[in-house]
Amino acid sequence: MYELENERQQNCVEEPLVELKGIRKIFGSNRVLDDVNLSINRGEALAIIGPSGTGKSTILRIIAGLLAPDQGDIYVAGQQRVGLIDDSPDPIRIGMVFQQAALFDSLSVDENVGFFLYQHSRLARSEIRQLVDEALEMVGLPGIADRYPAELSGGMRKRVSFARAVIANPENPHDRPDLLLYDEPTAGLDPIASTVIEDLIREMQQGQACSSYVMVTHQDSTIRRTADRVSFLHQGKIQWSGSVADIDETDNALVRQFFSGNVEGPIHVVG
Numbered sequence: 001m002y003e004l005e006n007e008r009q010q011n012c013v014e015e016p017l018v019e020l021k022g023i024r025k026i027f028g029s030n031r032v033l034d035d036v037n038l039s040i041n042r043g044e045a046l047a048i049i050g051p052s053g054t055g056k057s058t059i060l061r062i063i064a065g066l067l068a069p070d071q072g073d074i075y076v077a078g079q080q081r082v083g084l085i086d087d088s089p090d091p092i093r094i095g096m097v098f099q100q101a102a103l104f105d106s107l108s109v110d111e112n113v114g115f116f117l118y119q120h121s122r123l124a125r126s127e128i129r130q131l132v133d134e135a136l137e138m139v140g141l142p143g144i145a146d147r148y149p150a151e152l153s154g155g156m157r158k159r160v161s162f163a164r165a166v167i168a169n170p171e172n173p174h175d176r177p178d179l180l181l182y183d184e185p186t187a188g189l190d191p192i193a194s195t196v197i198e199d200l201i202r203e204m205q206q207g208q209a210c211s212s213y214v215m216v217t218h219q220d221s222t223i224r225r226t227a228d229r230v231s232f233l234h235q236g237k238i239q240w241s242g243s244v245a246d247i248d249e250t251d252n253a254l255v256r257q258f259f260s261g262n263v264e265g266p267i268h269v270v271g
Protein backbone atom coordinates (compact mmCIF):
# COMPACT_ATOMS: atom_id res chain seq x y z
CA MET A 1 0.00 0.00 0.00
CA TYR A 2 2.78 2.42 0.91
CA GLU A 3 4.67 1.76 -2.37
CA LEU A 4 1.52 2.93 -4.07
CA GLU A 5 1.54 5.88 -1.71
CA ASN A 6 5.10 6.79 -2.73
CA GLU A 7 4.21 6.56 -6.40
CA ARG A 8 1.15 8.74 -5.82
CA GLN A 9 3.28 11.29 -4.03
CA GLN A 10 5.88 11.37 -6.78
CA ASN A 11 3.18 12.56 -9.17
CA CYS A 12 2.55 15.68 -7.06
CA VAL A 13 4.32 18.93 -7.85
CA GLU A 14 7.14 19.27 -5.32
CA GLU A 15 6.18 22.50 -3.67
CA PRO A 16 5.90 23.42 -0.03
CA LEU A 17 2.29 24.11 0.94
CA VAL A 18 3.32 25.61 4.24
CA GLU A 19 6.72 26.71 5.48
CA LEU A 20 7.45 27.81 9.03
CA LYS A 21 10.67 29.74 9.42
CA GLY A 22 12.20 30.61 12.79
CA ILE A 23 8.86 30.36 14.64
CA ARG A 24 8.87 31.39 18.29
CA LYS A 25 5.90 31.34 20.66
CA ILE A 26 6.00 32.36 24.30
CA PHE A 27 3.11 32.04 26.78
CA GLY A 28 3.95 34.16 29.84
CA SER A 29 7.41 32.94 30.85
CA ASN A 30 7.01 29.64 28.96
CA ARG A 31 8.96 29.65 25.71
CA VAL A 32 7.02 26.88 23.98
CA LEU A 33 8.39 27.21 20.45
CA ASP A 34 11.88 28.52 19.87
CA ASP A 35 13.10 28.66 16.28
CA VAL A 36 10.88 26.02 14.69
CA ASN A 37 11.58 25.42 11.02
CA LEU A 38 9.20 23.10 9.22
CA SER A 39 8.05 22.55 5.70
CA ILE A 40 4.99 20.59 4.55
CA ASN A 41 5.01 19.53 0.93
CA ARG A 42 2.06 18.91 -1.34
CA GLY A 43 0.93 15.28 -1.17
CA GLU A 44 2.79 14.64 2.05
CA ALA A 45 1.60 13.19 5.36
CA LEU A 46 3.67 14.60 8.20
CA ALA A 47 3.39 13.55 11.84
CA ILE A 48 4.59 15.94 14.53
CA ILE A 49 5.37 13.97 17.66
CA GLY A 50 6.99 14.64 21.00
CA PRO A 51 6.34 14.58 24.74
CA SER A 52 3.23 16.17 26.27
CA GLY A 53 3.23 19.93 26.48
CA THR A 54 6.00 20.51 23.94
CA GLY A 55 3.86 22.70 21.69
CA LYS A 56 2.54 20.34 19.01
CA SER A 57 -1.02 21.69 19.17
CA THR A 58 0.42 25.18 19.27
CA ILE A 59 2.19 24.52 15.95
CA LEU A 60 -1.09 23.31 14.42
CA ARG A 61 -2.92 26.43 15.58
CA ILE A 62 -0.14 28.58 14.09
CA ILE A 63 -0.29 26.68 10.76
CA ALA A 64 -4.09 27.08 10.74
CA GLY A 65 -3.72 30.84 11.20
CA LEU A 66 -5.66 30.76 14.49
CA LEU A 67 -2.69 31.85 16.59
CA ALA A 68 0.08 34.31 15.71
CA PRO A 69 3.72 33.49 16.44
CA ASP A 70 5.75 36.01 18.43
CA GLN A 71 8.54 35.78 15.91
CA GLY A 72 9.21 34.09 12.57
CA ASP A 73 7.61 33.88 9.16
CA ILE A 74 4.90 31.67 7.69
CA TYR A 75 4.61 31.04 3.97
CA VAL A 76 1.46 29.46 2.54
CA ALA A 77 1.80 28.25 -1.05
CA GLY A 78 4.82 30.54 -1.33
CA GLN A 79 2.97 33.62 -0.08
CA GLN A 80 3.90 35.19 3.23
CA ARG A 81 1.00 35.25 5.66
CA VAL A 82 0.27 38.53 7.35
CA GLY A 83 -1.78 38.38 10.55
CA LEU A 84 -4.30 35.64 11.28
CA ILE A 85 -6.64 33.76 8.98
CA ASP A 86 -9.45 36.24 9.70
CA ASP A 87 -7.27 39.15 8.58
CA SER A 88 -6.43 37.80 5.13
CA PRO A 89 -7.46 34.47 3.62
CA ASP A 90 -4.74 31.99 2.67
CA PRO A 91 -4.21 31.08 -1.00
CA ILE A 92 -5.05 27.46 -0.11
CA ARG A 93 -7.68 26.08 2.24
CA ILE A 94 -6.42 24.60 5.49
CA GLY A 95 -8.89 22.53 7.52
CA MET A 96 -8.49 21.45 11.10
CA VAL A 97 -9.86 18.39 12.88
CA PHE A 98 -9.69 19.09 16.59
CA GLN A 99 -8.77 16.65 19.34
CA GLN A 100 -12.24 16.83 20.79
CA ALA A 101 -14.64 16.34 17.91
CA ALA A 102 -15.93 19.85 18.76
CA LEU A 103 -19.43 19.28 17.44
CA PHE A 104 -22.25 21.57 18.50
CA ASP A 105 -24.37 19.46 20.85
CA SER A 106 -27.55 21.40 20.12
CA LEU A 107 -27.27 20.83 16.36
CA SER A 108 -28.01 17.63 14.46
CA VAL A 109 -25.26 15.78 12.60
CA ASP A 110 -26.65 17.29 9.38
CA GLU A 111 -26.42 20.83 10.78
CA ASN A 112 -22.93 20.17 12.16
CA VAL A 113 -21.48 18.65 8.98
CA GLY A 114 -23.15 21.23 6.71
CA PHE A 115 -22.50 24.12 9.11
CA PHE A 116 -20.12 26.02 6.82
CA LEU A 117 -22.39 25.60 3.78
CA TYR A 118 -25.58 26.53 5.67
CA GLN A 119 -23.83 29.70 6.87
CA HIS A 120 -21.79 30.72 3.86
CA SER A 121 -23.24 29.27 0.65
CA ARG A 122 -26.31 30.05 -1.38
CA LEU A 123 -27.07 26.35 -1.91
CA ALA A 124 -30.61 25.12 -1.26
CA ARG A 125 -31.19 23.17 1.96
CA SER A 126 -31.87 19.99 -0.03
CA GLU A 127 -28.58 20.38 -1.95
CA ILE A 128 -26.61 20.81 1.27
CA ARG A 129 -28.37 17.79 2.75
CA GLN A 130 -27.26 15.71 -0.23
CA LEU A 131 -23.65 16.85 0.21
CA VAL A 132 -23.88 16.04 3.91
CA ASP A 133 -25.19 12.55 3.11
CA GLU A 134 -22.29 12.02 0.66
CA ALA A 135 -19.74 13.21 3.24
CA LEU A 136 -21.22 10.88 5.88
CA GLU A 137 -21.16 8.00 3.40
CA MET A 138 -17.48 8.76 2.75
CA VAL A 139 -16.63 8.44 6.44
CA GLY A 140 -18.61 5.22 6.74
CA LEU A 141 -21.60 6.65 8.62
CA PRO A 142 -24.54 6.64 6.21
CA GLY A 143 -27.98 7.43 7.56
CA ILE A 144 -27.05 9.23 10.78
CA ALA A 145 -27.66 12.82 9.61
CA ASP A 146 -30.71 13.31 11.84
CA ARG A 147 -29.05 12.10 15.02
CA TYR A 148 -27.54 14.39 17.65
CA PRO A 149 -23.89 14.22 18.85
CA ALA A 150 -24.95 12.88 22.27
CA GLU A 151 -26.35 9.79 20.50
CA LEU A 152 -22.96 8.91 18.95
CA SER A 153 -19.88 7.11 20.28
CA GLY A 154 -16.55 8.97 20.55
CA GLY A 155 -15.25 7.32 17.37
CA MET A 156 -18.41 8.22 15.46
CA ARG A 157 -18.16 11.84 16.63
CA LYS A 158 -14.58 11.96 15.32
CA ARG A 159 -15.71 10.62 11.95
CA VAL A 160 -18.50 13.22 11.84
CA SER A 161 -15.91 15.92 12.48
CA PHE A 162 -13.88 14.57 9.53
CA ALA A 163 -16.96 14.78 7.34
CA ARG A 164 -17.36 18.41 8.41
CA ALA A 165 -13.68 19.16 7.65
CA VAL A 166 -13.82 17.76 4.11
CA ILE A 167 -17.27 18.80 2.90
CA ALA A 168 -16.92 21.03 -0.14
CA ASN A 169 -19.18 23.46 -1.95
CA PRO A 170 -19.63 22.42 -5.61
CA GLU A 171 -20.09 26.12 -6.47
CA ASN A 172 -16.54 26.57 -5.29
CA PRO A 173 -14.45 23.42 -5.77
CA HIS A 174 -11.40 25.14 -4.27
CA ASP A 175 -13.26 24.90 -0.97
CA ARG A 176 -11.95 21.40 -0.36
CA PRO A 177 -8.96 21.65 1.98
CA ASP A 178 -5.52 21.30 0.40
CA LEU A 179 -4.11 20.65 3.84
CA LEU A 180 -5.80 19.02 6.81
CA LEU A 181 -4.52 19.36 10.35
CA TYR A 182 -5.36 16.52 12.73
CA ASP A 183 -4.91 17.05 16.45
CA GLU A 184 -4.79 13.63 18.14
CA PRO A 185 -7.64 12.12 16.11
CA THR A 186 -7.30 8.70 17.77
CA ALA A 187 -6.82 9.85 21.38
CA GLY A 188 -9.02 7.87 23.73
CA LEU A 189 -10.13 5.33 21.11
CA ASP A 190 -9.70 1.57 21.43
CA PRO A 191 -7.17 -0.03 19.01
CA ILE A 192 -9.84 -1.16 16.54
CA ALA A 193 -11.62 2.19 16.47
CA SER A 194 -8.17 3.78 16.01
CA THR A 195 -7.50 1.56 12.99
CA VAL A 196 -10.82 2.63 11.45
CA ILE A 197 -9.87 6.30 11.85
CA GLU A 198 -6.30 5.75 10.59
CA ASP A 199 -7.58 3.96 7.46
CA LEU A 200 -10.11 6.71 6.91
CA ILE A 201 -7.42 9.39 7.09
CA ARG A 202 -5.30 7.58 4.48
CA GLU A 203 -8.30 6.80 2.26
CA MET A 204 -9.44 10.41 2.33
CA GLN A 205 -5.95 11.49 1.29
CA GLN A 206 -5.82 8.94 -1.53
CA GLY A 207 -9.28 9.93 -2.74
CA GLN A 208 -8.06 13.41 -3.55
CA ALA A 209 -5.02 14.03 -5.73
CA CYS A 210 -2.02 15.40 -3.85
CA SER A 211 -3.86 16.24 -0.66
CA SER A 212 -1.72 16.62 2.42
CA TYR A 213 -2.05 16.52 6.15
CA VAL A 214 -0.23 17.17 9.38
CA MET A 215 -0.94 14.75 12.19
CA VAL A 216 -0.29 15.34 15.86
CA THR A 217 -0.54 12.11 17.80
CA HIS A 218 0.94 10.14 20.68
CA GLN A 219 -0.32 6.79 19.44
CA ASP A 220 2.35 4.50 18.05
CA SER A 221 -0.04 2.85 15.57
CA THR A 222 -1.34 6.18 14.31
CA ILE A 223 2.20 7.46 13.73
CA ARG A 224 3.24 4.33 11.86
CA ARG A 225 0.05 3.91 9.83
CA THR A 226 -0.65 7.50 8.81
CA ALA A 227 2.72 9.26 8.42
CA ASP A 228 5.18 9.44 5.54
CA ARG A 229 7.54 11.66 7.49
CA VAL A 230 7.90 12.24 11.21
CA SER A 231 9.26 15.31 13.00
CA PHE A 232 10.11 15.15 16.68
CA LEU A 233 9.51 18.31 18.70
CA HIS A 234 11.24 18.84 22.03
CA GLN A 235 12.28 21.94 23.98
CA GLY A 236 10.92 24.28 21.36
CA LYS A 237 12.73 22.84 18.37
CA ILE A 238 12.41 20.08 15.79
CA GLN A 239 15.09 17.72 17.13
CA TRP A 240 14.78 14.89 14.60
CA SER A 241 13.05 14.16 11.30
CA GLY A 242 12.86 10.92 9.39
CA SER A 243 10.60 8.43 7.69
CA VAL A 244 8.44 5.96 9.60
CA ALA A 245 11.00 3.25 8.76
CA ASP A 246 13.76 5.42 10.28
CA ILE A 247 12.04 5.33 13.70
CA ASP A 248 13.36 1.85 14.47
CA GLU A 249 16.79 2.53 12.97
CA THR A 250 17.73 5.83 14.54
CA ASP A 251 20.23 6.29 17.37
CA ASN A 252 18.57 9.56 18.37
CA ALA A 253 18.16 9.25 22.15
CA LEU A 254 14.92 11.28 22.24
CA VAL A 255 13.22 9.12 19.63
CA ARG A 256 14.42 5.91 21.23
CA GLN A 257 13.18 6.94 24.66
CA PHE A 258 9.84 8.16 23.34
CA PHE A 259 9.05 4.91 21.53
CA SER A 260 10.34 2.66 24.31
CA GLY A 261 8.41 4.54 27.00
CA ASN A 262 11.48 4.39 29.26
CA VAL A 263 11.34 6.92 32.11
CA GLU A 264 15.16 7.16 32.09
CA GLY A 265 16.64 9.37 29.39
CA PRO A 266 16.90 12.91 28.07
CA ILE A 267 13.12 13.48 28.21
CA HIS A 268 12.13 14.35 31.76
CA VAL A 269 8.72 13.23 32.90
CA VAL A 270 6.57 16.18 33.89
CA GLY A 271 4.11 15.89 36.79
Ligand SMILES: Nc1ncnc2c1ncn2[C@@H]1O[C@H](COP(=O)(O)OP(=O)(O)OP(=O)(O)O)[C@@H](O)[C@H]1O
Nearest residue numbers: 027028030032050051052053054055056057058059
Ligand atom coordinates in the same frame (compact mmCIF):
# COMPACT_ATOMS: atom_id res chain seq x y z
N1 LIG B 1 -3.34 29.86 25.20
C1 LIG B 1 -2.39 29.46 26.03
N2 LIG B 1 -2.03 30.20 27.10
C2 LIG B 1 -1.04 29.82 27.93
N3 LIG B 1 -0.33 28.69 27.80
C3 LIG B 1 -0.63 27.90 26.75
C4 LIG B 1 -1.67 28.25 25.82
N4 LIG B 1 -1.73 27.27 24.88
C5 LIG B 1 -0.79 26.36 25.21
N5 LIG B 1 -0.13 26.75 26.33
C6 LIG B 1 0.98 26.04 26.97
O1 LIG B 1 1.93 25.75 25.97
C7 LIG B 1 2.52 24.47 26.18
C8 LIG B 1 2.35 23.63 24.92
O2 LIG B 1 0.98 23.31 24.77
P1 LIG B 1 0.49 22.41 23.55
O3 LIG B 1 -0.95 22.12 23.81
O4 LIG B 1 0.83 23.06 22.27
O5 LIG B 1 1.38 21.11 23.75
P2 LIG B 1 1.24 19.67 23.11
O6 LIG B 1 2.60 19.24 22.73
O7 LIG B 1 0.20 19.67 22.05
O8 LIG B 1 0.73 18.86 24.39
P3 LIG B 1 -0.06 17.45 24.51
O9 LIG B 1 0.77 16.42 23.83
O10 LIG B 1 -0.12 17.23 26.00
O11 LIG B 1 -1.42 17.67 23.89
C9 LIG B 1 1.86 23.90 27.42
O12 LIG B 1 2.71 24.15 28.51
C10 LIG B 1 0.58 24.68 27.53
O13 LIG B 1 0.17 24.78 28.87
